[in-house]
Amino acid sequence: MTLLIDIGNSRIKAAQLLAGRLEPLVTTPYDRAGIADWCADNLAGLKPPAAIWVANVAGQTVAADLQRWCEDHWQVSPRFVASERAAGGVRNGYIEVSELGVDRWLGLVAARQRYTEAVCVIGAGTALTVDAVAAAGEHLGGVILPGAGLMQQALRQATHAVQVDTVLPQTLALGRSTDAGVAAGSGYAIVGLIEHVVGQLRVAHGGDWTLLMTGGAAAAIAPLCPLSVRVETHLVLEGLAWYARERA
Numbered sequence: 001m002t003l004l005i006d007i008g009n010s011r012i013k014a015a016q017l018l019a020g021r022l023e024p025l026v027t028t029p030y031d032r033a034g035i036a037d038w039c040a041d042n043l044a045g046l047k048p049p050a051a052i053w054v055a056n057v058a059g060q061t062v063a064a065d066l067q068r069w070c071e072d073h074w075q076v077s078p079r080f081v082a083s084e085r086a087a088g089g090v091r092n093g094y095i096e097v098s099e100l101g102v103d104r105w106l107g108l109v110a111a112r113q114r115y116t117e118a119v120c121v122i123g124a125g126t127a128l129t130v131d132a133v134a135a136a137g138e139h140l141g142g143v144i145l146p147g148a149g150l151m152q153q154a155l156r157q158a159t160h161a162v163q164v165d166t167v168l169p170q171t172l173a174l175g176r177s178t179d180a181g182v183a184a185g186s187g188y189a190i191v192g193l194i195e196h197v198v199g200q201l202r203v204a205h206g207g208d209w210t211l212l213m214t215g216g217a218a219a220a221i222a223p224l225c226p227l228s229v230r231v232e233t234h235l236v237l238e239g240l241a242w243y244a245r246e247r248a
């Protein structure tokens with residue numbers, strides 16, 4: 001069994017690769033200072049994996065704590081994927097390749113294995129990212145926006161009266177209450193951003209763009225988008241599976 005672990009800024013997603021098949025194991029919020037506890041709660045019952053592949057955007061301390069737990073518990077050192085100049089038919093468009101979040105990179109690599117046309121990969125997690133890959137496999141770059149939860153948090157922190165609980169937008173109807181206005185505002189910010197980015201791509205590069213959305217907020221956000229968007233729930237884990245197969 002190969003263990004795959006995607007450490008985002010809000011949640012950890014884990015899956016196992018069994019005979020080449022990806023089987024999701026767990027998706028949970030976690031405490032950055034308590035990785036050993038998270039591992040004990042979520043991984044301790046597994047059979048020792050033959051290999052562990054990790055995507056981590058939560059920093060070095062988290063990585064070191066995960067590594068120590070895996071080595072102590074299983075005598076297996078996890079392999080941390082880093083963004084590269086090129087892999088799996090995608091060429092990283094960042095000037096400094098390692099600066100591109102590895103979750104974004106893995107999403108692009110996974111998308112490329114399934115779609116050979118021009119794609120926009122939208123990561124709807126803590127942050128909202130949009131990355132464009134042209135049909136030839138060239139990553140054209142991307143944009144980063146605070147996710148809906150972070151937009152709402154910013155309003156709570158900086159205003160007296162807008163103290164709404166974090167909610168994912170469910171409609172683009174104009175708000176008739178503070179809660180509804182804030183939810184719709186974050187929805188319009190995200191959906192409007194996506195539409196505008198795709199519009200600009202069409203002007204600059206023409207053609208059709210296939211839109212893929214991944215991340216914890218994808219199922220809520222995708223239906224709000226007037227453009228057709230495919231939800232690909234496990235794109236980052238699929239990118240890890242690609243590395244586990246190709247770089248074993």
Ligand SMILES: Nc1ncnc2c1ncn2[C@@H]1O[C@H](COP(=O)(O)OP(=O)(O)O)[C@@H](O)[C@H]1O
Binds near residue numbers: 009011012124126148
């Ligand atoms: N049950 C849930 N628990 C936490 N977040 C959720 C849940 N359902 C949807 N979400 C949304 O998913 C986002 C986290 O998505 P995820 O892809 O796991 O983020 P990250 O990769 O940044 O950790 C949250 O910001 C929230 O908007």
Ligand SMILES: CC(C)(COP(=O)(O)O)[C@@H](O)C(=O)NCCC(=O)O
Binds near residue numbers: 057127
């Ligand atoms: C943009 C991100 C914060 C998204 O993280 P997430 O929302 O998945 O937790 C992450 O990909 C990251 O830390 N990237 C590094 C900066 C960059 O990609 O340019």
Ligand SMILES: [K+]
Binds near residue numbers: 125128215
């Ligand atoms: K994201």
